[in-house]
Amino acid sequence: MTMNNARSSRPRTALSALLAISLGLGMAPGIAAQNTEESPAMPRTQPALTKLSAKQQAIPLIAAFMATSDMPRLNTALEQGLDAGLTISDAREILVQLYAYVGFPRSLNALNELMTVVEARKQRGLQDAPGREPSRTIATGDALLAAGTANQTRISGGPVKGPVFDFAPVINQFLQAHLFGDIFERDNLDWQSRELATVGALAATPGVEPQLRSHMSASLRVGLSAEQLHHLCAVLAERGDEQSARRASTALAQALALSGEKS
Template sequence: MGGWSNKRMEDPARGRRNMRQGVAGAGAAGPLDLATAALVRLAAAVAEGDVPELHNRLVAALGVEVPPLWIDELLLQSMLVVGYPLALVAFGVWREVRGSAATGRHAAEPLTHEDWQAWADRGAAVCRDVYGRAYHKLLVSLRALHPALEDLVLVDAYGKVIGRPGLDLRRRELATVAAIAVLGTAQQLHSHLRGALNTGASVEQVEAVLELVGSRLDPELRRRAWEQWEDVRRRKL
């Protein structure tokens, strides 16, 4: 990583790009517009891995006119959050729901790139947007855990996947909060609750996500999710 790794610590204002489009949202239903609420419910269903529920949530998302491209991007992103096994199950159900319409779709961006540096630059910028003041701490932690983790997180996760243009960063973070709440990984939930705020979500929108998924959580997971949120609010992170 060398000098390039150190460069990632610089320029805190870089990267405020078009990832935040759609913050207001059309056809708002409470704090979340209908499409965002459908994506949040779908993200929770992906984390659960329940095939009938996945089918219902995918059909419901199409019913409120969530663009299929947004669903494609959410499912790609879910590989980073819930892992390949659950993400592949979700892709299989999505193919069943879409049928022949799933073939020949134009992706938001091809997963090939001649310029590795472009992914690295975008990944650092997007990750900085999500983590805000905690970005430098994240890099230090990743380097301490394993020397390969920094590039895997910044280039592969944030550069190649999360930074793709098919779905705005605010909705990506709200969906990530939903999935991680289901998984019950407290430290990651804390980071992405902050990330949702950092990328333009309102306090009310984050709380609406926790309410949407709360009914699907056992009492202990629900308690822990709200504890993490209260800590984020208390620290004003």
């Protein structure tokens, strides 16, 4: 619940992007920024940030260890994320969202681990900020479908069409109403954080390289800089897994090549 230059000159790449979107795991070209106060796209006239904050660094690690069901390292990453300023709501939302990418069983197991971490921290006298719930009521029915379709169109740079959706139109209904509706309408986690989580989870998952590349492009479009994404790859290499870091670095290089940005 996924590349304007590529669309015209690289049909093979365009098809990969389309397949990624069809699975809810990829983003197409021309994404507009998320229209929230918390995570606006970074204007190109402003100097790009070169490093992820300590809180941001924790997100892809949490996601990667959740995706691989590495509970001891997930426990450590959750501890470090809470120490760095993630609220309980932030951490919980990351783990909830990722069910769309790595499945309900891993999400449920990770949520249980978060509960364990929070309770253990309470026993040590640590009081983590609870964070907040979404600030608005999520729509239902036709209103939810309309909101989700608008989010999908914004993220994809235009209405999503293609052979996959002609073959299985219901998948796009699920994407629009649930992934881009129920999940992306929740404003208690900004889109930069959501992309950092998705990139971390996909980097740790062999065989989803097209989706990973699409989400690297999406990360750039929601305001993360190339330098920050290089930093993400370095964090995965230093504190995560070498193969995950390699997949992330390759995907980033491909995304930058497609966007025309310097690597």
